[in-house]
Amino acid sequence: MTLITDVRLRRVLDSRGNATVEADVLTESGGFGRGKAPSGASTGEYEAIELPAQEAIANARDDALPRLIGEVHAGNQRDVDAALHAADGTDDFSGIGANSAVAISMAAAKAGADVLGAPLFQHLGGTFRGNEYPTPLGNIIGGGEHAADATNIQEFLAAPVGAPSVEEAVFANAAVHQEVHDILADRDLPAGKGDEGAWAPSVSDDEAFEIMDEAVETVADDFGFAIAFGLDVAGAELYDEDEDGYVYDDGVKSTEEQIEYIAEKVEEYDLVYVEDPLDENDYEAFADLTDRVGDQTLVCGDDLFVTNVERLEAGISVGAGNSILIKPNQIGTLTDAVDAIELATRNGYESVVSHRSGETEDTTIAHLAVATDAPFIKTGAVGGERTAKLNELIRIEDNAV
Numbered sequence: 001m002t003l004i005t006d007v008r009l010r011r012v013l014d015s016r017g018n019a020t021v022e023a024d025v026l027t028e029s030g031g032f033g034r035g036k037a038p039s040g041a042s043t044g045e046y047e048a049i050e051l052p053a054q055e056a057i058a059n060a061r062d063d064a065l066p067r068l069i070g071e072v073h074a075g076n077q078r079d080v081d082a083a084l085h086a087a088d089g090t091d092d093f094s095g096i097g098a099n100s101a102v103a104i105s106m107a108a109a110k111a112g113a114d115v116l117g118a119p120l121f122q123h124l125g126g127t128f129r130g131n132e133y134p135t136p137l138g139n140i141i142g143g144g145e146h147a148a149d150a151t152n153i154q155e156f157l158a159a160p161v162g163a164p165s166v167e168e169a170v171f172a173n174a175a176v177h178q179e180v181h182d183i184l185a186d187r188d189l190p191a192g193k194g195d196e197g198a199w200a201p202s203v204s205d206d207e208a209f210e211i212m213d214e215a216v217e218t219v220a221d222d223f224g225f226a227i228a229f230g231l232d233v234a235g236a237e238l239y240d241e242d243e244d245g246y247v248y249d250d251g252v253k254s255t256e257e258q259i260e261y262i263a264e265k266v267e268e269y270d271l272v273y274v275e276d277p278l279d280e281n282d283y284e285a286f287a288d289l290t291d292r293v294g295d296q297t298l299v300c301g302d303d304l305f306v307t308n309v310e311r312l313e314a315g316i317s318v319g320a321g322n323s324i325l326i327k328p329n330q331i332g333t334l335t336d337a338v339d340a341i342e343l344a345t346r347n348g349y350e351s352v353v354s355h356r357s358g359e360t361e362d363t364t365i366a367h368l369a370v371a372t373d374a375p376f377i378k379t380g381a382v383g384g385e386r387t388a389k390l391n392e393l394i395r396i397e398d399n400a401v
C-alpha cells in the first residue's frame, strides 16, 4: 500500500529567500507526503553536502528516483533511506545533495504516516510515543554568523525548564523575546533581527548575558515557573587556527581561557545548556569542559558531532559533551538522525532536535522530537518558519494532528 509510485521535486524558497528542495512522495494507495530541506549558515566542517538546489534536484531525478519509484515502500523508512544512500554512492551525499536526500526522506515518512492514518510522530516513534514533549529552546538574542554587528556568541536561548506544558513553554519563550525588546528599548538600543528571528543588537556579549538574565527572571515571575537560559557559542566560527584561539571583539582567548570563560558563565548564570562552546575539532577541550560543568549543564555538540554516529562514538569514547544536536539535513536522512539519537540515548547523552538558520514551514522536526522522546527542541521563538514547528508541538500536545 505504501509502494512509492511517484516522487516530484521542485525548487522553493527558504526563509532567507534562497532556493531549497521540496519533495512530494506519492504511494500506491494514494498516500502523500511533502518535505522541504532547511539550510545552515554556521555549518559544520563535517556536515553532509548541500548542493545548489537545481543541481540537487537534477541529480536526484537521475539517480534516486529510479531506485525509489515502484521499488521501495514509503512506510519502510530504513528502505527509503538506504535507497537514497545507494543512489548517492558517496559518504557525504555529495552525489544527490543532502538537501534532496533529506527532503525525500521526510516526504516519504509523511507519506507512510498518511497511508497509516497516523500522526507522523507515531509512525516514526511507535504507538507508545506522544506523551512526552520536548522543552523548546528559544533563540532570543543572537549574532555570530546569523547577524552582522551583533553579539559574538551566536545564540542566547531561553529554556523554560519549569513549564507545565509545551504550550506554556512556547508562550514563555515568546514573552522573553518581547521582554528583551522592551529592555533594549529602555536602554535606547535599536535592534533588528537575525536569521532565526532573535534580536541582533550591537551589544557586547556581557551586556547580552545581563539582558537575558533580567528578561527570563521577569517572565518567570509573570508565568510562575522556572525559566533558565543557555547558549549556542558556535565555537568553530570563533576559533581561528592562525590565532590559536577564539577571536572575540575584545580579544583572543586561548582554549584554556575559553574553557574557563564558559565554565564561569555556567556558574554565574546557572546556564542549563551550552552548545558548541569549543571548536569542532577539539574533542579534548569538550571533554575538559564536560568534566568541569557537565553535572550542572548540558554541553552539546552540534558542529562537533554533525548528527553523525561515528563522530558521536568518538566523542562518547573520550567523554566529550553530554548532549548532541540533531539536525536531519546535517546527515541527510531520518534513519541516520534516529540512529544518532538512539546511540546518544544508550550512552546517557541527551538529544536536542534542531532547526537550521535557513528554514521552511516544514514541521517534521517537531514530530521527530516527540517520536524520539528528545528532552529539548531548538526551533526559534518567533517568525513563521519557527512558529510552524512550535505550533505543531502545541497541536501534538492537544491531540490535534
Ligand SMILES: C=C(OP(=O)(O)O)C(=O)O
Residues within 6 Å of the ligand: 039, 040, 041, 042, 043, 044, 232, 234, 302, 354, 355, 356, 357, 358
Ligand atoms: C541552527 C544553527 O545554525 P545554522 O543552521 O546556521 O548552522 C546552529 O548553529 O545551531
Ligand SMILES: [Mg+2]
Residues within 6 Å of the ligand: 232, 234, 275, 276, 302, 303
Ligand atoms: Mg549550533
